[in-house]
Every structure is written in structure tokens, then in C-alpha cells.
Amino acid sequence: MAGVLRIYLALGLEIAHMKISANFSALSKTKWYEYAARFVLGGSVTVIAGILAKRYGPVFGGLFLAFPAIFPASATLVEKHEREKKQRAGIVNTARGGEAAGLDAAGAAIGSVALACFALVIWKLLPAWNVWAVFAAAVAAWLAVAYSLWWTRKKHWAHPE
DSSP states (O other): OHHHHHHHHHHHHHHHTSOOOOOTHHHHHSOHHHHHHHHHHHHHHHHHHHHHHHHHOHHHHHHGGGSOTTHHHHHHHHHHHHHHHHHHTTOOOOHHHHHHHHHHHHHHHHHHHHHHHHHHHHHHHTTTSOHHHHHHHHHHHHHHHHHHHHHHIIIIISOOO
16 A cells, blocks of 8 residues: 555656646537537446446446547547637648547547556455555556556657657
8 A cells, every 4th residue: 555655646746747727618619419419428338338237247337437438429529629710710721620539539548548447456455455445546546547648648659750
């Protein structure tokens, strides 16, 4: 547990140097039917995971909960919004929309892998450890994996030049 805590603290110090911001104006640019599409796709994936869990067991069904449920809808919407923004600015080349969707896909993949690690820690440690200690270890594992993959992508894959 001390090793996990050291990793968590080291990541916390590194994250403290990052500037995190939110752009809430983007919420007003999204149409109601785009939210509905995300809701329907996300709900469908969750229902399918429940059906699979009932038929084949919770371990198998739980694997599908790591699927980024709203990703299919959000990737197309990200691409569409970027393309429309460039067209309004008079820019003909709309490749940036595809690049933005690709970044969204990379984030979804990173999140899925990190969530699978969170689930693995819960699954393996819960029978033997205290619930709160297991939860803390799972959160630390999720944070370490998500940050490590994000950092690796940023340093090694973001600019292949």
C-alpha cells in the first residue's frame, strides 16, 4: 500500500504543475438531439453489459462497462463541430475535425484501459482487503495508468515528426 501511495503522491505533484481548465460555452453549442444520441448510445451499452452479465456472469458483463459508452456519438459530434467551426471561419480544409475525433478516440482508449485496471484491482483485492483500502488502491491504479498512458501519448505519439 505504501508503494501505491508513493505513486499517487508523485503523480499528484506532477499534476499540480498542469493547467486544467473547462470551457462551459461548448455546452450551449450542443443541440438537444446530440445529447439524446449520447444518452441512447450510453444507455444501450449499459443495458447490453447488464444482459451479458446476467447470461454469462458479472465478470464477463463487467468487462463491457469499461467500454466508453458515449464514444461513438461523441466522436462523430466532435468531428462535426470542428468541421462546422472551420467552415464558418472560411477554411476549406476540414482535416482538423478528423484529428479532433482521433484525439477523442485516444482519450477514450486511455480511459478504458485505466478503468479496466481499476476493475482488476477491485476484483483481485476485494476478497482479502478492507473495502476502503481496495477502493483507494483501485483509484491509485486508475490514476497511475491513465496518467502514464496520457504522458506517454503526449511525449511519444502526439508529434511524430
